[in-house]
Amino acid sequence: MQVRLLLGAFLIAVRKRHIQYMQEALKEAQKAFDEDEVPVGAVIVYKDRIISRGHNQVERLKDPTAHAEMIAITGATNYLNTKWLNAASLYVTIEPCSMCAGALVLARIKNLYFAAKDPKTGACGSITNIANHKKLNHRIKVKSGILKEECSFLLREFFSRIRSSRRAGSRVLSDSLAGKKKRFNKSTK
């Protein structure tokens, strides 16, 4: 009975730790959101400590490779002064794309924890599975779903804001066109 209780307590502690690290990744995603970037954040954990952080900076750097995971990988290898991260774990707010999953395999990362699935570009089970490809020489232990509601909410909020500003933009554009038309009509009368 006591063994069961101890095991239960251990599992609760592990789950709590996963949530804490995903919350840190979510903080990174919030930074991206505040900078008008697609809100994705990541942290890399080694020996129970965060050694690197990254948030999406594609728009700011005008660099399609500047995904949260890529920035976190380069930061972690730089910190450890090694090209491999085989004892480290990555926490990221959305399923990595082909580029990021490929980079994680190249970095030989041990564990990947992601929050929400990405049915459009996710390469860890959704559209393909680079994280566990039978022909590649490294397989990653993958777990998904931690804080998926919170991470998905931030993404939904971002894209809804984009759509609203686009609609407002097209309204402004059509108002401006209408204005031009009025001016044109006046000048030709």
Added chain:
Amino acid sequence: MQVRLLLGAFLIAVRKRHIQYMQEALKEAQKAFDEDEVPVGAVIVYKDRIISRGHNQVERLKDPTAHAEMIAITGATNYLNTKWLNAASLYVTIEPCSMCAGALVLARIKNLYFAAKDPKTGACGSITNIANHKKLNHRIKVKSGILKEECSFLLREFFSRIRSSRRAGSRVLSDSLAGKKKRFNKSTK
């Protein structure tokens, strides 16, 4: 008849241009070779001009993401001050891996020319096809085989050199172990 001749001359000129650009990528691969990196090189061409170059720097930077293609992509987007390369072409000495193929899709590059196929990690037809994935929102025009003999030779030469130095290294190691054993035997006699 004249139209045929003109078409032939045009095709020869196009092929010559592809070879010239791949030769530039090969020069980049040679730089990697000289720096004891896996010899892969890439150039990005925009409006018939090379706008960025890259060679593998994984060992030097201790960064698994520092592939030739990634360096060339970041260089090109930086040069054009845009996150997309939809009118550009990449020439690379070997088939891109999942990370690089994913990055090329994200960069929306128009054309990809690679020399040799990579049956172990190639993600443009060999182990998977990220460059032309039905679920992704961008497809790349891919052509392979330009200067494949020259590019493969450099890679074979590199790995043969690695194997030789490993064999020499293990001989040195076994000699050193034998020496240690001798010293140990002497001190315990």
